[in-house]
Amino acid sequence: MTGAWFDVAHMLAGGLVLLSLMLLYQDRMFALLNVFALHAVVLSLSVAWQAQVQHAPHLYITALIALGLKAMVIPVALRRIVVRLGIHRTIETVVGIGPTMLAGMGLVALSMVVMLKATAQADPLAREDLAFALSVVLLGLLMMVTRRNAVSQVVGFMSLENGMILAAAGAKGMPLVVEISIAFSVLIAFIVIGVFLFRIRERFDSVDVGALDAFRGERL
Amino acid sequence: MSPAELNPALDALSAVLVIPGSGAVVLALLPGYWLSARLNVLISFATLVAALSLLIERPAPGTFLFVDDLNVVFVVLTTFVAFTTSAFSASYIGHELEVGRLTPRYLRFYHAMYQTLMFAMNLGLLANNIGLMWVAVEFATLTTVLMVGIYRTHEAIEAAWKYFILGSVGIALALFGTILVYMAARPVLGEGQDAMVWTTLIKRSSGFSAELLNVAFVFLMLGYGTKVGLAPLHAWLPDAHAEGPTPISAVLSGLLLNVALYALLRFKMLLAGNSAAMAPGSLMVTMGLLSLIFAGFMLYRRRDIKRMFAYSSIEHMGLITFAFGMGGPLANFAGLLHMSMHSLTKSAIFFAVGHIAQAKGTQRMAAIRGLTESHPVLGWGLVLGVVAIAGLPPLGIFMSEFLIVSSTFARAPFLAILLVVGLLIAFGALLLRLTEVAFGEPTGSTAPIKASYVPLFAHLGLVLAAGIYLPAPLVVWFQTVARLLG
Numbered sequence: 159m160t161g162a163w164f165d166v167a168h169m170l171a172g173g174l175v176l177l178s179l180m181l182l183y184q185d186r187m188f189a190l191l192n193v194f195a196l197h198a199v200v201l202s203l204s205v206a207w208q209a210q211v212q213h214a215p216h217l218y219i220t221a222l223i224a225l226g227l228k229a230m231v232i233p234v235a236l237r238r239i240v241v242r243l244g245i246h247r248t249i250e251t252v253v254g255i256g257p258t259m260l261a262g263m264g265l266v267a268l269s270m271v272v273m274l275k276a277t278a279q280a281d282p283l284a285r286e287d288l289a290f291a292l293s294v295v296l297l298g299l300l301m302m303v304t305r306r307n308a309v310s311q312v313v314g315f316m317s318l319e320n321g322m323i324l325a326a327a328g329a330k331g332m333p334l335v336v337e338i339s340i341a342f343s344v345l346i347a348f349i350v351i352g353v354f355l356f357r358i359r360e361r362f363d364s365v366d367v368g369a370l371d372a373f374r375g376e377r378l
Numbered sequence: 379m380s381p382a383e384l385n386p387a388l389d390a391l392s393a394v395l396v397i398p399g400s401g402a403v404v405l406a407l408l409p410g411y412w413l414s415a416r417l418n419v420l421i422s423f424a425t426l427v428a429a430l431s432l433l434i435e436r437p438a439p440g441t442f443l444f445v446d447d448l449n450v451v452f453v454v455l456t457t458f459v460a461f462t463t464s465a466f467s468a469s470y471i472g473h474e475l476e477v478g479r480l481t482p483r484y485l486r487f488y489h490a491m492y493q494t495l496m497f498a499m500n501l502g503l504l505a506n507n508i509g510l511m512w513v514a515v516e517f518a519t520l521t522t523v524l525m526v527g528i529y530r531t532h533e534a535i536e537a538a539w540k541y542f543i544l545g546s547v548g549i550a551l552a553l554f555g556t557i558l559v560y561m562a563a564r565p566v567l568g569e570g571q572d573a574m575v576w577t578t579l580i581k582r583s584s585g586f587s588a589e590l591l592n593v594a595f596v597f598l599m600l601g602y603g604t605k606v607g608l609a610p611l612h613a614w615l616p617d618a619h620a621e622g623p624t625p626i627s628a629v630l631s632g633l634l635l636n637v638a639l640y641a642l643l644r645f646k647m648l649l650a651g652n653s654a655a656m657a658p659g660s661l662m663v664t665m666g667l668l669s670l671i672f673a674g675f676m677l678y679r680r681r682d683i684k685r686m687f688a689y690s691s692i693e694h695m696g697l698i699t700f701a702f703g704m705g706g707p708l709a710n711f712a713g714l715l716h717m718s719m720h721s722l723t724k725s726a727i728f729f730a731v732g733h734i735a736q737a738k739g740t741q742r743m744a745a746i747r748g749l750t751e752s753h754p755v756l757g758w759g760l761v762l763g764v765v766a767i768a769g770l771p772p773l774g775i776f777m778s779e780f781l782i783v784s785s786t787f788a789r790a791p792f793l794a795i796l797l798v799v800g801l802l803i804a805f806g807a808l809l810l811r812l813t814e815v816a817f818g819e820p821t822g823s824t825a826p827i828k829a830s831y832v833p834l835f836a837h838l839g840l841v842l843a844a845g846i847y848l849p850a851p852l853v854v855w856f857q858t859v860a861r862l863l864g
Contacts, residue, residue: 272593273593275589276587276589276590276592276593277561277587277589277590278587278589279565279587284561288558288561291554292554295550295551295554299547302543302547311543315543315546315547315550318547318550319550321554322550322553322554322557325554325557326553326557329557329560329561329564330564330569331564331569331570331573332509332557332560332569332573332574333507333509333570333571333574334507334509334510334513334574337509337513338509338512338513338553341513341516341517344520345516345520345546348520348523348542349542349543349546352539352542
C-alpha cells in the first residue's frame with residue numbers, strides 16, 4: 159500500500175469525525191440535515207475508497223446504499239417531516255453548545271487513546287479507521303443524549319450508525335458487511351416511518367416529571 | 379458448504395428454524411382469528427418437537443448454524459415457553475377481540491409476528507456466526523417493537539418508541555463489539571468467513587489480541603446488556619412489558635432477555651479462553667448486582683401490576699448475570715437453573731396477570747383487591763407464582779437462589795451480603811403487594827372469565843417439581859454445560 163492510498167482513507171475518516179463534531183453544534187433543523195447529508199456522502203466516499211483499496215467490490219453496494227438512502231432519500235424525507243411538524247425554527251439543546259463541544263472533544267481523545275492502545279498489533283490503516291469510527295459512534299451517542307427533538311435524535315442515531323459502517327468497512331475482509339448495512343437501512347427506515355406516522359416531536363423522557371408520572375401510570 | 383447443508387429440509391436443526399419461519403408466512407396469509415390462533419399453537423408445538431429431537435441427535439456444526447450443549451438448553455426452554463405461551467395467547471387474544479382492543483386485521487399481524495419472533499430467537503441461539511447472531515437479535519428486537527405498539531394507544535406507542543431507540547443504540551454498540559472481535563480474530567484466522575465462525579473462534583481464542591478483546595467485551599456488555607435489561611440500561615423494559623399484549627410480556631421476560639444473555643455468555647467464553655484478556659466476570663458481577671439492588675428498591679413504588687413484574691424481571695436477570703459473572707461450576711449451574719426457573723415462573727405470572735387484568739379491566743393494583751375470593755383459581759395461581767418468584771421454599775427458585783448465595787458466600791462473603799440484602803428488599807416488596815392484591819375485600823368486577831389455566835399450572839407444576847426433586851439426567855446435563863461455561 160502506498161502513502162497516497164493511506165492518506166486518502168485517513169482524510170475521509172477524519173473528515174467524518176469533523177462532520178460529527180459539526181453536527182453537535184448545529185442549532186437549525188435544515189442546517190443539521192444538510193450537514194448530515196454531507197456526513198453520509200463522506201461515508202460513502204470512504205467506503206468506496208475501502209472497496210478500491212481492499213479489492214472488495216461488494217463494498218461498493220454499501221457505499222451506494224449510503225449515498226442513495228442516507229445522503230438523499232432520508233434527508234429529503236426528514237426535511238418534509240420537519241416542515242410538517244412545524245419544528246424548523248430551532249433545536250432545543252439540553253446542555254449548552256460549549257460544554258457539548260468540550261465533551262465531544264473529550265470523547266474523541268478517549269477513543270484515540272483506547273483504540274490506538276488496544277490495536278497495537280493491527281495494521282495502521284485498520285487502526286486509525288477503528289479509532290475514527292469509535293469517535294463517530296461516541297459523538298453520535300452524545301448527540302442523542304443532548305438533543306430533545308426526535309428528528310435530531312434520529313440524525314444522531316444515523317451518524318452513530320455511519321460510524322459502525324465505517325468500522326465494518328475498515329475491518330479488512332469482514333463478511334456480512336453488506337447484509338449488516340442493509341439491516342441497518344431497514345432499521346432506519348422504520349425509525350423515520352415511526353416519526354412520521356406517530357408525529358413524534360420530542361423524546362419521551364421529558365424533564366417534566368409530572369408528565370412522566372402520568373405516563374408510567376403512577377398518578378392515576 | 380457441504381452437501382448436507384445444501385439439503386437442509388431433513389435435519390432437526392433446520393426444522394427449528396423452518397417451521398416458525400414458514401409458519402409466519404402462512405399465518406400472515408390466513409384470515410380468520412379462530413383458525414390462526416390454533417394454527418399458532420400447532421406450529422409452536424411442532425417447533426418444540428423439533429427442538430426436543432436435538433437432544434437425541436445433533437447434526438454436525440455448519441458455518442452458519444450449530445448445536446452444542448449450551449445452546450440446546452436455551453433452544454428447548456425457548457420453544458417450550460413459546461408453545462405454552464401460544465396456548466395462553468389463544469384464549470387471551472380471543473378476549474381482546476371481544477372487547478374490541480384489537481381488530482381481526484391486527485390479530486393476523488400479531489400471529490405472523492409471533493412466529494417471526496420465534497424464528498429470530500431460534501436463529502440467534504443456533505447461529506454459529508457472530509454476525510448472523512447479531513442480525514438475528516436485531517430482527518427479534520424489531521418484531522417485539524412492533525408487537526409492543528400493537529394497541530396503538532398513546533402509551534403503547536411511547537413505550538414502543540422508547541424500546542426502539544434504546545434497543546437500537548444497544549444493538550449498534552453490540553455490532554461495534556462484534557466488529558472488534560473480528561479484528562482480533564483476523565490476524566490468527568485469516569480474512570473472511572472463518573474469523574466470525576464461533577466454533578473456530580473458541581478453538582483459537584488464546585492467540586487473539588487481548589487488548590482488542592477487552593475493548594470488544596465492554597461494547598458487547600453494554601450492547602447486549604441493554605437487551606438483557608441490566609441496570610443503567612434498563613429504561614425500555616418496564617414500559618415495553620406494561621403496554622404490550624400480555625403474551626408478549628411473557629415472551630419478552632421469559633425468552634428474549636435470555637437470548638441476549640446467551641450472546642453475552644458466548645463472548646464471555648471467548649475471553650475466558652484467552653489468558654491475557656481481562657476476567658469478564660467482574661463487569662458482569664457489578665452490573666448484575668446493581669440491577670438486583672436497584673430493581674429491588676424500584677419494586678416498592680409500582681402501581682401497575684405488569685410494570686411491577688417487569689422490575690422483578692430486571693432483578694432476576696441481574697441475579698442470573700451475577701451468577702454467570704462469578705463463574706465456576708457451581709455458580710454457573712445455579713445460574714442456568716435460575717434462568718430456567720425464572721423463565722417458567724415469570725411467564726406463568728404473566729399468564730395469570732393477563733387474565734386478571736382482563737377480568738378486572740385494569741392493570742392498576744389499587745383497583746385489584748381480594749383476587750382469591752373473586753377469582754379463586756387465578757388468584758391462587760398468582761399467589762403461587764409470586765411465592766415462587768420471591769424465592770420461598772419448596773419451589774425451584776428457592777433452590778437456585780440458595781445455590782447462588784451459598785456459592786458466593788464461599789468465595790466472596792462481602793458480595794454475598796449485598797446479594798442477600800438485594801434479595802430481601804425485593805422479597806419484601808413482592809409479598810407486600812401480593813397481600814394487597816390477593817386478599818381482603820374484593821373490588822372491581824367479580825364476573826368469571828374464560829381463561830386457560832393449563833399453561834399457568836403446567837409452568838408452576840414444573841417449578842414446584844424442580845424445587846422438590848431435580849431428575850439426575852437434568853443435573854448431569856446442566857453440570858456439563860456449567861463446566862463448558864468455565
